[in-house]
Amino acid sequence: MNKDQVISALFEKIDFLSNELAQVKKENQELKRENAEIKKAFTEVKLENADLKVRITELEARLNSNSSNSSKPPSSDGYKKKPAFPRKKKGKQGGQQGHKGRTLQQVEHPDKTVKHKPGQCDCGHVFSDEELSVAETRQVFDLPQPKLEVTAHQLLKGKCPVCGKWHKASAPEGVNAPVQYGRGVKTLATLLNVDYRIPFKKLQILFSDLFGYAINESTVYSASRQCYEMLEPTEEVIKSGVVKSDATHADETGLRVAGKLHWLHTASSLLYTYLFVHERRGRVALDSEKSVLNRISGWLVHDCWSSYFKYHTMHHAICGAHILRELEGLIENGQSKWPRVFKTFLMNVFEMPLEERVKRRDHIEKRFSLICGLGEKAEPPPRKTPGKRGKYKRTKGRNLVERLIRNKEAVLAFAFNREVPFTNNLAERDIRPAKVKQKVSNCFRTLSGAEIYARIAGFVSTARKNDRNVFTELFNTFEGHNFIVG
Secondary structure: OOHHHHHHHHHHHHHHHHHHHHHHHHHHHHHHHHHHHHHHHHHHHHHHHHHHHHHHHHHHHHHHOOOOOOOOOHHHHOOOOOOOOOOOOOOOOOOOOOOOOOOOOOOOOOOOOOOOOOOOOOOOOOOOHHHOOOOOOOOOOOOOOOOOOOOOOOOOEEEOOOOOOEEEOOOOOOOOOOOOOOHHHHHHHHHHHHOOOOOHHHHHHHHHHHHOOOOOHHHHHHHHHHHHHHOHHHHHHHHHHHHHOOEEEEEEEEEEEOOEEEEEEEEEOOOOEEEEEEOOOOHHHHOOOOOOHHHOOOEEEEOOOHHHHHOOOOEEEEOHHHHHHHHHHHHHHOOOOHHHHHHHHHHHHHHOOHHHHHHOHHHHHHHHHHHHHHHHHHOOOOOOOOOOOOOOOOOHHHHHHHHHHHOHHHHOHHHHOOOOOOOOHHHHHHHHHHHHHHHHHOOEOOHHHHHHHHHHHHHHHHHHHOOOOHHHHHHHHHOOOOOOOO
8 A cells, every 4th residue: 555545544544534423422412411411300300399398297287287386166076076185293183272262151031931840759749849959951043933023114194283284204214115124124134145155036035934925136236325325434544454554465266257357355354255257367457446456565475476466565475385286296297305394495494483584584585595596496498499489488486486486575574574364365265255246146237236245245255353243233334333333
């Protein structure tokens, strides 16, 4: 092979290798593109898998949530038996040592006395009254046969023998018709309908069974309406009492009124209960003339509803029971340890005497921040997903941690202030009867009916807080006075 042939063969080899190299480069580019697509798909699957895990956790938490580990009401628990969690023994059941009992005591002057004589002696002697004395007295407390007492008011007239003018007596105040029900019937009907939640038709049956008279629905409504109007000045005093109290408890719950959702709001203290109905739940209702929140300067205890924090004239305290329920939900459904640690910490602080809490304030606050720091690490903020717009959803644990950090002083308010309780149970107790009323009657047909209920229920609750006889105070209200307004 001569020189030219060798060179030609080399060039052919070079061309062949160049083509091979180009083909390899092309295949390499194709493989890189496919690899990039696989990586992208893998990343998307990984993110989707993470989202699905979060979703599964949320759904499991939702299925496992009940009134003891979330803000759900007890009525949503259904009939399924709750698991019995182990509890520490707290001693014997029943009345404890030092408990003030309520056993019936014999009265000095009974309404009726029945004497029981022994039978004749075995020898045949029959005892006379003079030969007998009281050996033992047993008293039976029972109800008299219920009946309506009818009082006839006769308006007398007469002719003056001097001038011949006729004179007729005036009827007593409140006696306006030939036949009508008195204050006692009005009081009982109002009390049974409002406080004992007995509906109109059941009231008719009850009155018919007890007294032989089926009271009309219009009579019950007019009695409640009259009581509502008579309580207007009393309600103003109740509102002032709530405003002046060291700690005011606030809460709200939904009511069906005239086919629409309304809200029953409460502002309560240890001695007073104020209730009002409004179409809105938040700031519009709390800023209205009915509300007293903008007049409060002491402590306001609530469940961390954001609208309450818009008011800065008072000190805020958050209900510890709500926090414990949320922590319990995280303990049951989550993998983090911080909720259990925080729950133990909160209960330990609650069980401490106030003087010890005040002495250890710095330690308590540092411990609070330390556990919240653990919670921040265990509950990281949500990752941004490429291509998704809008606000990123946080986990329940993350939301709780951020809320605890943001409202640290309000959460620990109970620990260092004697007038601040651990829970907002007082407001919840004051508002709970309305939920029972709604279950019985389904709804309030009119707004005026709901407002009547709210004012009377607030007065009844106030009377009970002051250890007053509710029937007596309502009866006096129909006469124009009660223990609040003379």
